[in-house]
Amino acid sequence: MSDLFPRLMSPLEIGTLRLRNRIVMLPHGTSMVQAGAPTDDDIAYYVRRAKDGPGLMVTGAAVTSLDSTRAGRKLIENFNGEALPALARRAQAVKAQGAAIIGQVVHLGREAIGMETAHPLLAPSAIRSPRDLQAPREMDGADIRRVVRDFAISARNLEQTGHDGVEIHGAHGYLVGQFLSPATNHRRDEWGGDPERRLRFLVEVIDAIREACGATFLLGLRLSAEEEIADGMELADTRRLVEALAAGHPVDYLSVTLGTRGSYVKDATQPVAPAARAASMLREASGLTTIVGQRITSPSVGEQILSGGQADAIGFARAFVADEQWVAKARSDKPALIRPCIGLNQDCRAFAPHLHCAVNPRAGREQDLAYEDAGSSKRPRRVAVIGGGPAGLEAARTAALRGHQVTLHEASGRVGGQFQYAAAVPYRAELIRIVDHLRDEVRRLGVAVELGRAIRRVSDLAGPVDALIVASGAVPRPLEPRLQHPTARVWLDILRDGVPEPHGRAQALVQDDGTGFWWTYGVVNALAEAGWKVTVATPSTAIAAAIPMESIAPLLVRLGQHGTTYRLLTVTSAVTDDGAQLTDITSGEDELVPFELVVVQTGRQSTAVLRGEHSGIETHWIGDCVAPRRVSNAIADGRRVAVAL
Ligand SMILES: Cc1cc2nc3c(=O)[nH]c(=O)nc-3n(C[C@H](O)[C@H](O)[C@H](O)COP(=O)(O)O)c2cc1C
Numbered sequence: 215m216s217d218l219f220p221r222l223m224s225p226l227e228i229g230t231l232r233l234r235n236r237i238v239m240l241p242h243g244t245s246m247v248q249a250g251a252p253t254d255d256d257i258a259y260y261v262r263r264a265k266d267g268p269g270l271m272v273t274g275a276a277v278t279s280l281d282s283t284r285a286g287r288k289l290i291e292n293f294n295g296e297a298l299p300a301l302a303r304r305a306q307a308v309k310a311q312g313a314a315i316i317g318q319v320v321h322l323g324r325e326a327i328g329m330e331t332a333h334p335l336l337a338p339s340a341i342r343s344p345r346d347l348q349a350p351r352e353m354d355g356a357d358i359r360r361v362v363r364d365f366a367i368s369a370r371n372l373e374q375t376g377h378d379g380v381e382i383h384g385a386h387g388y389l390v391g392q393f394l395s396p397a398t399n400h401r402r403d404e405w406g407g408d409p410e411r412r413l414r415f416l417v418e419v420i421d422a423i424r425e426a427c428g429a430t431f432l433l434g435l436r437l438s439a440e441e442e443i444a445d446g447m448e449l450a451d452t453r454r455l456v457e458a459l460a461a462g463h464p465v466d467y468l469s470v471t472l473g474t475r476g477s478y479v480k481d482a483t484q485p486v487a488p489a490a491r492a493a494s495m496l497r498e499a500s501g502l503t504t505i506v507g508q509r510i511t512s513p514s515v516g517e518q519i520l521s522g523g524q525a526d527a528i529g530f531a532r533a534f535v536a537d538e539q540w541v542a543k544a545r546s547d548k549p550a551l552i553r554p555c556i557g558l559n560q561d562c563r564a565f566a567p568h569l570h571c572a573v574n575p576r577a578g579r580e581q582d583l584a585y586e587d588a589g590s591s592k593r594p595r596r597v598a599v600i601g602g603g604p605a606g607l608e609a610a611r612t613a614a615l616r617g618h619q620v621t622l623h624e625a626s627g628r629v630g631g632q633f634q635y636a637a638a639v640p641y642r643a644e645l646i647r648i649v650d651h652l653r654d655e656v657r658r659l660g661v662a663v664e665l666g667r668a669i670r671r672v673s674d675l676a677g678p679v680d681a682l683i684v685a686s687g688a689v690p691r692p693l694e695p696r697l698q699h700p701t702a703r704v705w706l707d708i709l710r711d712g713v714p715e716p717h718g719r720a721q722a723l724v725q726d727d728g729t730g731f732w733w734t735y736g737v738v739n740a741l742a743e744a745g746w747k748v749t750v751a752t753p754s755t756a757i758a759a760a761i762p763m764e765s766i767a768p769l770l771v772r773l774g775q776h777g778t779t780y781r782l783l784t785v786t787s788a789v790t791d792d793g794a795q796l797t798d799i800t801s802g803e804d805e806l807v808p809f810e811l812v813v814v815q816t817g818r819q820s821t822a823v824l825r826g827e828h829s830g831i832e833t834h835w836i837g838d839c840v841a842p843r844r845v846s847n848a849i850a851d852g853r854r855v856a857v858a859l
């Protein structure tokens with residue numbers, strides 16, 4: 215039993231089900247799916263997290279109907295008989311680890327995720343989703359009755375494949391949500407027109423599932439308490455909705471979240487536990503068992519919500535992506551050992567081609583022993599790691615964990631490398647948690663950390679070593695001569711040295727290199743918040759194209775509030791005393807625009823020390839010193855190389 219988190223670790227009864235703790239793994243599709251069925255990799259992902267883990271796992275949304283399938287068949291197809299044996303294997307494997315398992319079911323309606331539409335889109339009204347090109351077809355009565363039946367068939371399939379229950383995905387603006395919401399349901403028949411009639415589709419789905427499944431089979435409902443869209447459902451609407459449900463068609467639990475597609479996986483710039491207040495209100499109004507999740511990353515926040523009576527159970531999705539042993543570490547009162555999710559959404563939401571994680575190289579690679587850090591080396595050796603950024607830290611940690619005697623050399627006065635500057639951007643301070651965590655792990659595992667002395671050749675090392683891991687990182691490329699001018703800076707200068715005081719007309723130009731990533735937009739954000747009026751120029755056809763979908767909207771709103779403007783298909787071809795010469799790359803036309811400050815995204819170049827040295831010592835290069843990439847690549851390189859030592 216945990217002293218620190220007694221409520222979180224206490225059992226919970228939902229219907230006839232007794233959960234071993236109040237921790238729920240929230241639904242998150244892994245895309246480790248083939249032809250609509252979970253693969254062995256997907257099953258391994260669940261089993262790893264079920265072991266010594268949450269009381270309940272709700273599986274990522276599975277589609278109920280053929281006309282909600284994707285062309286790539288990367289969503290689980292609950293209606294498809296051929297997917298059922300794999301669903302049964304997954305349910306059995308999870309339950310064997312002591313967790314309950316509930317399958318979430320969805321019809322996507324008008325949302326054509328990735329425009330992968332295999333069929334015409336359906337919706338309560340023919341209103342196009344702002345996220346997609348294609349408009350849906352308005353469902354007629356026969357469509358509605360058929361989809362209601364599909365939900366019931368999917369639920370029965372879950373029951374027959376050994377699941378403990380089904381969760382209706384009524385959140386995030388998919389079909390059930392589209393019927394509930396005044397923004398998307400403009401019908402004037404029995405399924406629309408007023409809140410009661412907008413509720414009818416959901417009620418029919420609930421009733422059909424109850425009729426199709428046994429009395430002990432649990433039925434949960436996920437709702438977005440606030441849709442966060444114009445004319446969408448607000449908390450007062452959802453409150454009335456759950457009161458009506460509780461009175462006439464109660465479900466066994468509510469799972470409360472906020473937002474619709476594009477906004478429901480809140481990034482690190484958003485506050486912690488934003489749905490707790492809404493959950494508390496809906497719980498009180500309905501009297502239903504309530505799960506709340508969303509941007510809850512630490513057990514202490516979960517414990518607080520439970521002891522404040524705001525919810526009955528706490529849901530986590532990305533916390534489980536980032537650390538499969540999250541529950542075991544919390545239960546043994548060692549929360550500091552938990553590898554923190556840093557809320558970037560870069561890798562878990564990119565689905566390239568399936569779920570990965572920036573901080574946990576094993577996520578999505580559960581069966582790949584190359585990333586498995588458990589177990590000790592058969593040949594413990596003296597290992598020197600050169601460079602204390604994320605790659606070097608992860609390599610040092612893994613090598614020490616495996617029994618090697620490790621020294622980590624960092625030329626500067628502190629570890630973290632360039633990632634420290636990524637965390638220097640407004641609202642992104644939380645990123646530093648992964649550096650702090652790795653630093654603490656390295657210390658805990660007895661790595662000798664030597665700061666403040668650069669290692670440029672093997673003879674710079676204090677003593678003999680058996681293996682070298684070089685993680686010397688990357689540096690910004692310098693300004694091209696035609697851009698050099700007293701008003702011009704390299705992007706990293708701003709993050710490292712701080713924002714210059716606005717002066718004159720306070721007009722700043724930030725030239726992106728077309729990558730559209732945080733290295734540029736973080737600088738823009740910092741300048742804008744410091745009072746500069748920023749113009750962003752990019753050779754790309756899009757703004758911030760590499761920033762995950764969930765982060766773009768809040769970022770652009772922040773920038774918009776400070777008057778930031780954009781020039782697409784534009785490069786800065788020179789900086790002079792009269793200003794920046796902006797060139798339209800399609801027409802070739804130049805325009806001279808005065809700016810007090812010009813900041814250029816010059817990109818990064820590797821600084822791989824020891825490359826030419828033939829020391830005879832086994833040497834590996836990892837992370838940005840091989841090629842400048844993302845933090846996920848750095849940490850994965852560090853893990854893989856240290857596992858192989
Ligand atoms: C990779 C990924 C896939 C997701 N898929 C689903 C899903 O299938 N159904 C759903 O209701 N929510 C889905 N979500 C949202 C999560 O359930 C959760 O609400 C969200 O991630 C916020 O919780 P967190 O901060 O604990 O991650 C997904 C989230 C992630 C990161």
Ligand code: SF4
Pocket residue numbers: 532533535536554555556557558559560561562563570571572573574
């Ligand atoms: S990829 Fe990033 S946001 Fe997603 S789980 Fe990992 S750390 Fe969290």
